[in-house]
């Protein structure tokens with residue numbers, strides 16, 4: 349039986365990038381993925397011959413010289429990746445309640461502030477200061493800038509909550525316009541560290557791009573590079589156990605009974621799932637308890653719509669609407685307030701230039717709304733029909749969400765040809781996250797020790813990577829992959845290679 353140098357569990361972006369970085373060094377790498385399609389949140393699907401992203405609709409920091417660009421260039425996928433830049437004068441547009449105005453989030457920090465000033469002319473100084481804090485926070489996270497710094501740099505800014513910083517801005521409406529795309533990070537007033545808002549927001553202000561051909565282009569290209577470096581992905585293989593001997597993991601065992609032996613293991617899955625596979629005295633009950641107790645982000649509900657050709661003009665920006673002028677309210681909505689927010693992501697029709705052929709509507713949803721059906725599972729590889737009540741729930745919620753969107757954008761309902769719905773159970777089953785949590789373990793300023801998950805575990809040859817060990821999102825997970833791979837390769841060594849690529 350083959351013994352791999354590194355066995356990676358989960359082919360999400362974190363697993364794939366780590367696999368490529370390690371395989372490039374000549375290590376024998378195997379990735380084990382439970383799904384047929386690789387990529388986790390990078391998966392795409394189609395219906396009515398139209399392509400949809402299951403999660404990732406746009407990516408930040410992809411301009412030449414910026415961190416995402418550098419990481420993808422080193423991974424060898426940049427030249428083949430079709431990119432299309434969102435509107436520089438407003439890649440996101442923010443809507444609050446009934447206010448008819450849509451406020452632009454523009455690309456480039458100074459440009460961002462400049463384009464909001466006409467709407468908030470008394471807040472020019474506050475906007476400049478906000479942008480300055482974003483710069484400060486961005487500079488305080490060395491790895492985000494692909495440099496090896498020291499932990500103290502980020503400690504200086506890690507204890508601020510979003511609210512601590514945002515309330516310095518005297519105009520409350522401006523505060524909420526700046527946080528209007530809260531769906532990108534599920535920010536909660538007194539829990540979410542400002543740096544989560546800051547790093548995510550800044551990455552898109554630095555530059556915001558869509559992937560032509562869908563987000564799965566990233567995972568397909570990474571897979572190709574991995575193969576070129578001798579790596580392999582085993583699909584339709586669900587890991588159910590990690591066998592330990594003498595304080596080290598020896599092998600990963602899957603539901604099919606296959607055994608993958610390795611010298612080093614990296615879990616690109618939720619840490620709680622990984623720990624449930626291990627029975628080893630090195631994993632202390634207190635550590636296990638801490639990971640199980642860490643709160644996961646809210647889940648989501650998404651309606652993906654196919655539009656009649658040549659009817660709805662394509663918008664080269666995303667739209668974020670919040671029912672309340674207080675955007676923090678959405679993440680803590682009560683069922684009567686649903687949908688409390690939405691994002692609209694448009695797909696450009698290549699056959700009808702200037703028109704959209706698809707639109708995705710994304711909103712928060714508490715997984716508990718689907719408690720009745722939580723024991724059911726349904727994925728393409730193992731289809732199983734859910735009962736009529738679940739379908740009725742989906743229909744009812746989809747109609748409500750579409751009605752809410754149509755109040756502002758009637759053309760989207762008027763020209764809708766077909767739609768498909770994803771619920772928290774869909775996200776749970778396809779992404780493998782607990783309760784369909786969109787961003788995994790949430791950083792909490794009030795509980796930093798309990799929500800910061802280290803890459804290294806107490807088992808010397810088991811590491812974590814992915815969105816749960818740092819910041820989520822394509823950039824966050826890419827940085828976490830650099831950090832996890834650096835545990836095996838050395839950080840200075842890896843960073844030098846990334847910079848030289």
Ligand SMILES: Cc1cc2nc3c(=O)[nH]c(=O)nc-3n(C[C@H](O)[C@H](O)[C@H](O)COP(=O)(O)OP(=O)(O)OC[C@H]3O[C@@H](n4cnc5c(N)ncnc54)[C@H](O)[C@@H]3O)c2cc1C
Pocket residue numbers: 357358359360361362363380381382383386387388389390402403404405406407408585586587588616617618621648710775778779780781785786787813814815816820821822823825
């Ligand atoms: C609805 C939604 C919208 C988003 N939009 C954006 C966006 O526009 N831009 C952006 O930058 N980020 C976005 N994100 C966040 C981003 O997609 C994620 O943070 C990131 O892709 C997570 O990558 P990951 O490596 O942690 O793993 P994941 O993508 O979660 O992948 C984990 C993989 O592990 C596999 N796995 C799980 N359990 C097992 C097992 N037992 N055995 C084998 N394999 C297993 C899963 O099948 C999956 O393939 C979005 C996320 C969601 C949910």
